[in-house]
Amino acid sequence: MIAETVCSAVSAAGLGIAAVTAYRRRFLAAARIAAYSLVPVGLVMTGVVGWLADTAFSPTAWAGFVVLGAAWLLFAGTRAVERRRGGSGSGRKAAKGAGREAVAPGASAPTLGQGSPPAARPSAAPRSSGQADDFSDIEAILKKHGI
Secondary structure (H helix, E strand, C coil): CHHHHHHHHHHHHHHHHHHHHHHCCCHHHHHHHHHHHHHHHHHHHHCHHHHHHHHHCCHHHHHHHHHHHHHHHHHHHHHHHHHHHCCCHHHHHHHHHHHHCCCCCCCCCCCCCCCCCCCCCCCCCCCCHHHHHHHHHHHHHHHHCCC
């Protein structure tokens, strides 16, 4: 009973503020304030406030909220552990197996046949002996690493 009275008073005060705002020729803001101030009366008229009051004082409802919280904590905890491990073990095995089966079983590996040699780029200027030494050093490093 008191919740309905408080909601009605809040709505009346909000509509008064909306009227003052409209008097100052700020109609958009006044309409917005009026919309917000009508929400509490609408909640009372639909019975939501009564339902919330009954729920707030019900031990069974609070026990239900505790159970929902425990379920959420379990879900979040298992997701965190799964992300830390990098996914579930069976999921990783299935993904590896699916990767192998993506190609037809009788298909062979693609061969890299002899294609046409790449077109030679014309050089703008002849190389000096200093650049040739630099490139020979780079070639030696690349050959050392098998590239």
